[in-house]
Amino acid sequence: MNICGIKKFGVPTPAYAAISLGGFGIYYNGINVDYNNPVRIGYFTCRESFHNVVTANHLSSFYYVCHPDKGWQVAKHIFDIENHFSIRNKSFFSNTELNNNVWVSVSPFWTEDIMRYHFFTIQLRCASNYESISNWYDRAYSHNYAKETSSAVKHFLEGNVWFNKSYASKIFQWQENFGWVWLFSGKKGSYSGGYRVINWDDKHLSSLLMDRP
Secondary structure: OOOOOOOOOOOOOEOOOOOOOOOEEEEEEOOEOOOOOOOEEEEEOOHHHHHHHHHHHOOOEEEEEOOOOOHHHHHHHHHHHHHHOOOOOOOEEEEOOOOOEEEEEOOHHHHOOHHHHHHHHHHHHHHHHOOOOOOHHHHOOOOHHHHHOHHHHHHHHOOOOEEOOOOOOOOOOHHHHHOEEEEEOOOOOOEEEEEEEOOOOHHHHHHHEEOOO
C-alpha cells in the first residue's frame, strides 16, 4: 500500500455527520461537491446516500473511515478481490493525517459499472472484519449488506459483473435489486415503512448480473 499523508488540504473536518466506522468522506463546499475549491470534508454514514452523490458527480476518490491504523487491512481485502478478478489497474489506498481515515482512489473496473461500485463499497465495510475472518472469500460475506444478499455476492464473485439496467428496478442500488423489497400498504404507492429481505432465485440474478455485456 502506498503511504503518503494528504496534507495540502489539511486535517479533514466533518461537515454534517460523525466520523463513524464505515463512513465515506468527500470534499464538500456548501451543498455542492467541489474538488477545485475544497472547504471541508463531508461524511456519509449512509452508503446509499453516498452513492447518490458519487453517481451524480462522477467521483472515484474519497475518504473511508476504518479502524484506527488499520487502513492496510482495508487495502489488503480489496486487493485480494481485485486479484481474484485479475484486475491490473488496481485501486489506490493512502494513509491520511487521521489514523482512522484512509484515502481511496477506486479502480476503473469498479467505477465503470454502477453495481460494481456498490459491490466495492460493501466490500470496504466487509474489510472491518479482517482480523476475525482470515479468508478473504468468507470475509466478503461478513457485512450485513453482503449477508442479506449472499446469493448475489456469490453470483458476482463467479464472474457475473455486468449489470443489466434494462432488467433492474428503477433504483440502481445493490440492496433494492438483490436484497429486499419495500413494503407498501393497500393504497397504491403508499409506503408502509418497512422492507422484506428476499433470497432471489438464479433466474433473477442471472438476468441482473451477467458474465458479459
